[in-house]
Structure formats: structure tokens, C-alpha cells
Amino acid sequence: MSKKHKLPKLPYEQRPYRPGIGLVLVNAQGKVFVAQRVDTPGDAWQFPQGGIDEGEDPRRTVLREMEEEIGTPKAEIIAESKDWIAYDLPADIADKVWKGRFRGQKQKWFLARFTGKDSDIDLETEHPEFCRWQWMDLAETPAMIVGFKRALYEQVVAEFLPLVRAMDKG
Template identity: 80%
Template sequence: MSKKHKTPLPYDQRPYRPGIGLVLLNAQGLAFVAQRIDTPGNAWQFPQGGIDEGEDPRDTALREMEEEIGTNKAEIIAESADWISYDLPPAIADKSWKGRFRGQTQKWFCARFTGTDGDINLETEHPEFESWRWMALDEVPALIIPFKRVLYDKVVAEFLPLARAMAR
């Protein structure tokens, strides 16, 4: 039995997929970033993912962290004031999420990492990343794929004071 193929809505009429993003800071105030497996080139990002129906965004952030980087050793210390959205380029939007969304709207969280580097394990059930590193939070937007850069600039501006306070 085959599934009926639904034609996606025109790009500008598509909704945003609800999701979260997580800035994970270590004791030195450095941010965790990881390089995606499925994107060619230098595609780094913070852990992020979709919110399941009925799921609390804060719970989603902790679940996604464990699913993507194999650890639950963190405590949330801040939440973005607003939801922040980004648009996928139309060609990517037609392929991602079966063409149902134009991009994502995300609630962002900042968490303090309470483990050691050995607690991070990218070899998860469904690996998304091939490598990772700690780096200065304000240097991260330069590594992000261009269509997400404005979102990352906003997230970094909001959480940079926390990273700097931890670095002292």
C-alpha cells in the first residue's frame, strides 16, 4: 500500500517547524559546537531539534542534547527571551521535512556542562555529527551555514554575557 503524495504548500505559505537550540558552555565559558555528518563543507552548529507534540521546550533541549551528543550532564541556566526563526533556502525547504515547513522557529536555551569531555559521545543511536570542539561563543557564527547566521548572531548576543561571566 503506497502513501498518498501530498504536494507541499507554496514556500511562503508554509509554517515554521517548532524547535529548540542549545548553547552548551563548559566551565571556561567556551561553547560546544559540532560538525554535521550530512552537510558538505564546514557546517558546524549547536545541538538543536524539533519539539514533539505536547513536549515542553526545556525538556526537548535536554532530550536533544542526550540524543545528539550522548550526554545528559548539564543544567539549563537561561532561556532566550523570544522564539527566533530562520528560513531555509527554498531548494532546501522542498527537500527537508518533506517540504512541510519553510524553516524553524526555535526557543533557545543556555546550559552549563557539568560533565567531562569524556562524557560527550557522538556515536549515538542516530549520529548527526562527526566531530566537535569547544570554542569562544562569539566566534561560532562565522562557522555556521549562511542561512542560519542571523539567528546565531541573535543567540550569541543574548548568551554572551553568561559565557563571559563563566570565563572569569
């Protein structure tokens, strides 16, 4: 009988980034969807986001994650970020999340127009990630996020805010 050997975790600085997506979902009033995670204490809000499965296209991932996290696929992709944007988890959290294999996430971000009604949003999914949600101004979102993701949100806002403002006028 052979024993299973647990591979040692790589040192934090040598860990790769987990590939993922993020979604800025805009309603007809030009407000964006944010939700509070069930597993994060305090008043931290975030956009839907998630990991890309091996071989999965990021555009497919964003719609899959949207349905898994907020219960609806009703959206039309308007734009995607020019670059992949990364964030680092704090080292103590990185040792617990994703079995300690990653130092953070490298994400492709998408801007999408919500094509449904508020009643289409259902946080009671198979594996609930959020406990409540709201629509808010995109420019306000970096102040609502956990500190280690703030710089990423500032980049996303800088890239997508002109597009959201143009959608609101058109």
C-alpha cells in the same frame, strides 16, 4: 481498494515553521560546544538543536536532544532566549527537509552549563548527526555556521554572550 492521495506541498512562503530548540552548552572554561554535521559538506559547525515533539515542553526537549545528539544529558540550564528565533531554509533545501512541510524552524534557545567531562560526550549515538566536535569562543560561532542560519546565531550570541562572560568570571 482506495488509493492514497499525496497532499500537495504548500508554496514555500505559506509553509509554517517547525518548532524547535537550540542549545548553547558552556564548559568550565567558558567555551561553547559546536559540532560538524555528518550530512553537511564543507566546514560548517553548529550547536545541538532539534524539533519539539507534539506536547513536549521545550526545556525537556533541549535535554533530550542533547542526549540524542551528543550522548550525554549532563547539563544545567542557566537561561532561555526571551523570544522564539526563526530561520528560513533556502527554498531548494526546504523542499527536501522535513518532507517539504516547513519553510524553516522557529526555535527557543537555551544556555546550559556542561556538568560532565569531555569523555562523557559521545557522537556515536543511535542516529549520529555529528562527525566531530570542539569547544570554541561563543563570539566566533556565527562565522562557523551555514549562511542561512548566520543571523539566528548572531541573535543568540548577542543575547547569551554577556551571560557566558559572567559565568567565566564567576
